Amino acid sequence: MDDRTKTKQNTLYVASLAKGLRLLRTFDETHSELSLAELAARSGLDKSAAQRLANTLHLEGMLDKDATTRRYRPSHAWLEMAYAYYWSDPLVAQAMPKLIELSQQIGETVNLAELSGDHIIYVTRLPCKRSSFAATVVGRRVPALLTTSGRAILSSFPAEERAAALRNWPVRGYTPHTTVDRGELFQAVETALTDGYAIAHNQLLPNETAVACPVLSPEGRAFSAVQVSVSSLQWSEARIKAEILPVLQDTAHGLMGKMKR
Amino acid sequence: MDDRTKTKQNTLYVASLAKGLRLLRTFDETHSELSLAELAARSGLDKSAAQRLANTLHLEGMLDKDATTRRYRPSHAWLEMAYAYYWSDPLVAQAMPKLIELSQQIGETVNLAELSGDHIIYVTRLPCKRSSFAATVVGRRVPALLTTSGRAILSSFPAEERAAALRNWPVRGYTPHTTVDRGELFQAVETALTDGYAIAHNQLLPNETAVACPVLSPEGRAFSAVQVSVSSLQWSEARIKAEILPVLQDTAHGLMGKMKR
DNA sequence: GCCAGAAGTATTACATAGTAATACGAAGGC
DNA sequence: GCCTTCGTATTACTATGTAATACTTCTGGC
Incomplete structure (x- = not known):
């Protein structure tokens, strides 16, 4: 370039x-x-x-x-291109059945996100509740730092790369509560690192809570994440950790080493 | 051309x-x-x-x-193109919440299909059960005559166009039971016309039954259809008609006049 | 461990294929 | 009914894309 x-x-x-x-x-x-x-x-x-x-x-x-x-x-050719993409991404084929199972188990929206430069892109979505249109269709790109998926993925990177990303990757407010302070974002990623997952409220939509687990490669580096979105009005953080997190982690772990890069 | x-x-x-x-x-x-x-x-x-x-x-x-x-x-740009497509297709935005509701009500896979020449293309998919990979991702094109969606759509066309399509549109076997006889296909479309929906077994996949309702324009012509796929091992035709068909028809009727063409 | 073949990469001389400018026609607003 | 704006069509020019060729790297067979 x-x-x-x-x-x-x-x-x-x-x-x-x-x-x-x-x-x-x-x-x-x-x-x-x-x-x-x-x-x-x-x-x-x-x-x-x-x-x-x-x-x-x-x-x-x-x-x-x-x-x-x-x-x-x-x-319609634009949709056909997505179809061709799906066949080229080995993770998707592996993930699809497990994601369906997950969404049926918990009855909530499940997404598969992949890192795409400094953004994440939603590769697969299984919406279970009405939501904003943008949240129901595939192919949306969002600055990685704003999403639990992005933070979960980033937490798997070596310390210097994490630091560089937290310095340089773009950030912008989607809701009044979007975390745009890079200090807070640093904390969020560190927490994700120790916990093995990321959780956040109201980052892209009001009253939305998201949890994401990284999909780790054998070398321990993630390029994708499995993420669940729920209404923060219906789900307390405690309940999410008790009822969603375990199955979500199972799903993500079941995908280890299936990604393309 | x-x-x-x-x-x-x-x-x-x-x-x-x-x-x-x-x-x-x-x-x-x-x-x-x-x-x-x-x-x-x-x-x-x-x-x-x-x-x-x-x-x-x-x-x-x-x-x-x-x-x-x-x-x-x-x-990933190939997925972004799908995202852009979705925003350009007014039907999708209208349909998405209703399709989600439908899939939650019946707990089975729901698809939105649009006519694309002599094929149909799956524009939106809400898989609820494990299935073949091709059946879970958007953008797949299938000869219209082989699908309940295609037949439901075609049934809304004027008689001469129906006849022409039944003569010329492509046909090919996906399973040993795919209907490839144009006489039988004619019957299927006529039945769809009188019933207002199309139903069929084992057309694209073994042990799969599909039902589809056309999404009619105000002038009574359809370019898209809402379709439900279920396991023929678990669902008798009678049960489908009793439990799925009514809500499916409601959903399709609720979309009247929202398509682009 | 060398050679042969294939596949990827780089360079060049040439004219075709793409270009910018311009002109024409149709639609719509004031 | 005129004037502006937008879409369509034509043309003369040469910059741009092209095919051919040559160089490099890699792989596998013996």
């Missing part, structure tokens, strides 16, 4: 393709249907480029186009 | 981008991790093209590359 890696003079970098991808990435939760003009504006490409590339994406079935409004939308 | 739409002389078609996408589509359930050579062979591109394009996709974060084996794999 340095000077000469992308941009011109690198004959192994195809700018047209990169621009096309840029167009795809222009769609997000708040911009799910874009006109050609919006596409151009948001992607930073000029009108001509946006036109050619969007047209190509449309012809190739990557973008649907409303015949009357002429606006572009992600096509 | 005709002669002059793609290929040369169409200045609005960017072949490099299309080739890059071709590379992405090379990954599927049985080919989830590919070397450069395999990528070239399977995509039909020559070594040079595969090299340049794969490299670009890697630099842009669309493909992960194993540092030691040098093999490419779908990256």
